[in-house]
Amino acid sequence: MAAYVATSAEAYDRSMGRWSARLAEVMLDALALPSGAAVLDAGCGTGSLSAAIAARDATARITGVDLSETFVAAAQARVPGGRFSTGDVTRLDLPxxxxDAALSLLVLQFVPDRAAALAEMARVVKPSGLVATAMWDFTGGFSFLRAFADTVAATEPDGEAFRARYWSDPVGSPGRLSALLRDAGMRDVVERDLVIRQDFTDFADWWDPWASGGQGIAGAFVATLPPDRLPRVEALARRAYLAGGPDGPRSFVAVARLATGHRRA
Incomplete structure (x- = not known):
């Protein structure tokens, strides 16, 4: 079963991209980048973070790297003034x-060698340059997706393996990202929570992007369900979303952990 699907920028933006864009604003509020900074968006995806940087500072010099050609093309179209290319964040083809800053937003959970990624981000920033990374706190702060994960873990033969893949490896839990930055040789390492709300108009708004688009981790799981199991999973997911109430709007708190540090001079 695919761990993460990144084949459709439009489908991704309907499922997780809209939350990436919201979180990008909170992240930039915390970082307060200087005007005209040269910024690397490591694992740029469809360009949520790069677009937020460009909207705040037209003089920012933005470079983005991502494994997905589809996402890179979407990011370039979204931020025409940036420079985007396909590449591996653990082996950056950059000097x-x-x-001035190397940032990653919602990336490290999906990078097998996180130490290598942080080492590369540290390498490409100037002395005293900023390295910052943010990741959802899957274990303690991601209730809108935890409801789905707990449902399939209890009912589907491969559901527990799906949940364990992400919830037993909580890189976004307190202390984990800062430890990675310190191991990469960063100084003045600080960690904090970033909090947003994820708002859905009804069950369909929550479910359909996974079922129809198949992007991200939940979409990857749903896309590989046998046809005879899909209706049952959808029905159980609906019960999890409704939680005994009528269909309609729901608002979930979502917490990401942000860690920052500076390259030693």
Whole structure:
């Protein structure tokens, strides 16, 4: 079963991209980047973070790297003034000390060698440059997706393996990201929560992006369900969303953990 699907920018933006855009604003509020900074968006996805940077500072010099050609094309269209290319964040094809800041938003959970990714981000920033990474706190702060994960873990043969893949590896839990930054040699490491709300108009708004688009981790799971199991999973997911109430709007708190540090001079 695919761990993460990144084949349709439009479907991704309907499922998780809209929350990435909201979280990007909160992240940038916390970072307060200087005007005209050279910024690397490591794992840029469809360009939520890069677009937020460009909207705040037209003089920012933005470079984005992502594994998905589809996402890179979407990011380039979204931020025409940036420079986007396909690449591996653990082996960046970029020069040393080229950036004022290297940022990653909602990336490290899906990178097998996180230490290598942080080492590369540290390598490409200037002395005293900023390295910042944010990741959802799957264990303690991601209730809108936890409801789905708990449902399939209790009912589906491969559901527990799906839940364990992300919830037993809580890189976004307190202390984990800051430890990675310190191991990468960063100084002045600080960690904090970023909080947003995820608002859905009804069950369909919550479910359909996974069922029809198949993007991200939940979409990857739903897309590989045998046809005879899909109606049951949808019915159980509906019960989890409704939680005994009528269909309609729901608002979930979503917490990401942000860690920042600076390259030693």
């Amino acid at each position: 040393d000390a080229a950036f």
